Amino acid sequence: DQQVKQNSPSLSVQEGRISILNCDYTNSMFDYFLWYKKYPAEGPTFLISISSIKDKNEDGRFTVFLNKSAKHLSLHIVPSQPGDSAVYFCAANGHGSSNTGKLIFGQGTTLQVKP
Amino acid sequence: NAGVTQTPKFQVLKTGQSMTLQCAQDMNHNSMYWYRQDPGMGLRLIYYSASEGTTDKGEVPNGYNVSRLNKREFSLRLESAAPSQTSVYFCASKRNSNQPQHFGDGTRLSIL
Numbered sequence: 001d002q003q004v005k006q007n008s009p010s011l012s013v014q015e016g017r018i019s020i021l022n023c024d025y026t027n028s029m030f031d032y033f034l035w036y037k038k039y040p041a042e043g044p045t046f047l048i049s050i051s052s053i054k055d056k057n058e059d060g061r062f063t064v065f066l067n068k069s070a071k072h073l074s075l076h077i078v079p080s081q082p083g084d085s086a087v088y089f090c091a092a093n094g095h096g097s098s099n100t101g102k103l104i105f106g107q108g109t110t111l112q113v114k115p
Numbered sequence: 116n117a118g119v120t121q122t123p124k125f126q127v128l129k130t131g132q133s134m135t136l137q138c139a140q141d142m143n144h145n146s147m148y149w150y151r152q153d154p155g156m157g158l159r160l161i162y163y164s165a166s167e168g169t170t171d172k173g174e175v176p177n178g179y180n181v182s183r184l185n186k187r188e189f190s191l192r193l194e195s196a197a198p199s200q201t202s203v204y205f206c207a208s209k210r211n212s213n214q215p216q217h218f219g220d221g222t223r224l225s226i227l
Contacts (some may be wrong), residue, residue, distance in 0.1 A: 048203050
């Protein structure tokens, strides 16, 4: 039972254009969402997060949108750069675990930004 | 600033062998986590330690044990390795609630 889903295994965009990565979740009790970026042979690195009390959070080229009614979040990267090519994971804070930080991850989306 | 350090980086085991994966963090974080990453499945939580002296099971704990040796170190042990445990293992830590976890670079484990 996949509680956090990234339905697009891969995405390819042109340098300078917008990249939109999507994530859906099923548990309405999730209250904190994160995006991680992962390069090959490295660990995931934190990118941006959003609390369930907000619907948008922005950090430079990266913006995360949260639609609680649809149980959907998205990560927008604009403009996309070749260095953004990586695997992107969304993650959610598990129900009743705000104090332990247990995260549930999606399967990941591989982003390729073409020069 | 090393962050989260995992050793070894690579290991090949035979079925039935035992192995301990080491993890240490130098950020004075309270909570530590062990995940495994398999193709098409994202990261799944094996065990975690919310604070020094406590450990709890995650999604996929069977076949593993953990030890929170002190605040810095959190080890993962495979008592009798099985081919299904072939995976990339990541350790993570964080300071407190609603802060992001910081990950090590992983241990790539193959069990023949």
